[in-house]
Amino acid sequence: MAKHWADFQYEIYLNGMTGAVPRLPTDLTRLEELTEQRLGPGPVGYVAGSAGSGSTAAANRAALDRRRIVPRMLRDVHERDLSVEVLGRRLPAPMALAPVGVLSILHPDAEPAAARAAAAHGVPYILSSASSTPMEQVAEAMGDGERWFQLYWAKDREVTRSFLHRAKAAGFTALFVTLDTPLLAWRPRDLDQAYLPFLHGVGTANYFSDPAFRAGLAKPVHEDPNAAVMHFVQMFADPAKTWPDLAFLRENWDGPIVLKGILHPDDALRAAEAGMDGVVVSNHGGRQAAGSVAAADALPRVAEAAGDRLTVLFDSGVRTGDDIVKALALGAESVLVGRPYAYGLGLDGQAGVEHVIRCLLAEFDLTLALSGHARPNTLTADDLTTASA
Ligand SMILES: Cc1cc2nc3c(=O)[nH]c(=O)nc-3n(C[C@H](O)[C@H](O)[C@H](O)COP(=O)(O)O)c2cc1C
Numbered sequence: 276m277a278k279h280w281a282d283f284q285y286e287i288y289l290n291g292m293t294g295a296v297p298r299l300p301t302d303l304t305r306l307e308e309l310t311e312q313r314l315g316p317g318p319v320g321y322v323a324g325s326a327g328s329g330s331t332a333a334a335n336r337a338a339l340d341r342r343r344i345v346p347r348m349l350r351d352v353h354e355r356d357l358s359v360e361v362l363g364r365r366l367p368a369p370m371a372l373a374p375v376g377v378l379s380i381l382h383p384d385a386e387p388a389a390a391r392a393a394a395a396h397g398v399p400y401i402l403s404s405a406s407s408t409p410m411e412q413v414a415e416a417m418g419d420g421e422r423w424f425q426l427y428w429a430k431d432r433e434v435t436r437s438f439l440h441r442a443k444a445a446g447f448t449a450l451f452v453t454l455d456t457p458l459l460a461w462r463p464r465d466l467d468q469a470y471l472p473f474l475h476g477v478g479t480a481n482y483f484s485d486p487a488f489r490a491g492l493a494k495p496v497h498e499d500p501n502a503a504v505m506h507f508v509q510m511f512a513d514p515a516k517t518w519p520d521l522a523f524l525r526e527n528w529d530g531p532i533v534l535k536g537i538l539h540p541d542d543a544l545r546a547a548e549a550g551m552d553g554v555v556v557s558n559h560g561g562r563q564a565a566g567s568v569a570a571a572d573a574l575p576r577v578a579e580a581a582g583d584r585l586t587v588l589f590d591s592g593v594r595t596g597d598d599i600v601k602a603l604a605l606g607a608e609s610v611l612v613g614r615p616y617a618y619g620l621g622l623d624g625q626a627g628v629e630h631v632i633r634c635l636l637a638e639f640d641l642t643l644a645l646s647g648h649a650r651p652n653t654l655t656a657d658d659l660t661t662a663s664a
């Protein structure tokens with residue numbers, strides 16, 4: 276029988292009979308404020324912050340809020356199955372943890388704790404190139420849990436080749452290539468505090484442990500850490516790349532490749548032509564191109580262009596179960612969640628990430644059923660309206 280994620284709701288009420296209440300709020304939109312109170316403005320500013328005036332992050336939320344579900348009645352939703360097939364894998368629910376770098380600024384247990392939480396619930400974990408823990412250690416922490424690797428496509432080919440080789444050897448099955456970060460955007464919250472995690476030596480673990488990266492340094496990392504950080508900052512991304520360069524990745528990775536940060540339908544077509552397997556419709560949580568289209572507004576056109584040639588995933592602004600319902604109705608096959616689990620980690624380590632996963636999927640299960648659906652793949656654009664009256 277399929278797992279009922281909604282059982283978490285009864286578990287919470289039953290625990291309440293002995294006076295216990297959840298350690299963290301079940302309305303996940305409250306986590307940012309709590310994390311800021313607990314950890315202070317530097318790290319939380321980095322996580323919560325976005326590009327420019329913040330209007331893109333706000334637009335991501337507004338685009339989801341503007342769409343309303345039109346629930347259908349009397350459709351037998353007592354037995355539900357949330358599982359979906361994504362990139363050739365059967366997932367227990369249409370959700371994965373987005374790649375979020377530098378997690379040790381939030382909690383010393385960092386990426387291994389988030390990865391263990393994902394694995395405990397069968398949810399895929401996407402490890403950032405800019406993690407604070409080397410990929411091999413994260414892989415070991417999560418056992419045989421489903422793991423995907425996010426690539427920051429470096430200027431140096433040999434570093435990229437080495438990352439792909441290491442990721443494959445460590446059991447990462449799919450490659451997510453982030454295209455929206457050839458440069459770090461203008462982020463006023465970080466600029467005003469002059470806060471950049473790398474300059475505190477965080478987020479460079481995969482690079483400093485990499486033989487190809489180290490070969491490019493004049494002195495070993497421990498002898499001149501500042502020079503190593505500077506080398507990382509100038510080479511981790513490459514604004515000169517163009518579509519034909521994808522052939523290199525296709526030749527050096529034999530599993531699925533997904534392009535993250537696609538917002539225009541023509542770019543989805545180009546992804547398919549380049550032999551890619553999927554796209555993430557995303558504006559990086561509003562952290563990159565300031566003023567860009569809200570991810571949920573871009574989703575229907577990209578999904579239409581993708582047809583059945585590409586797997587279409589979505590992120591940027593998912594905070595609740597109904598956001599997942601809406602994203603699927605707009606054409607996504609699964610969502611990624613970023614900041615909410617990062618705050619969960621900051622507040623309560625692995626348990627905090629598990630709390631976020633369970634809340635989101637319980638709420639998704641209940642909202643799906645209350646909308647008249649027993650499975651994710653029966654949702655369509657007809658389940659949504661933008662009518663305000
Ligand atoms: C602190 C932070 C670090 C991030 N680091 C990465 C990264 O290393 N690689 C990447 O592809 N995306 C990164 N992202 C973007 C996320 O993968 C994702 O696109 C975004 O957080 C989704 O929006 P949400 O936070 O509203 O869920 C980061 C996001 C945050 C908040």
Ligand SMILES: O=C(O)C(=O)c1ccccc1
Nearest residue numbers: 376377405456478559562
């Ligand atoms: O902060 C980010 O959004 C991000 O993607 C990033 C980029 C480089 C290193 C760490 C995170």
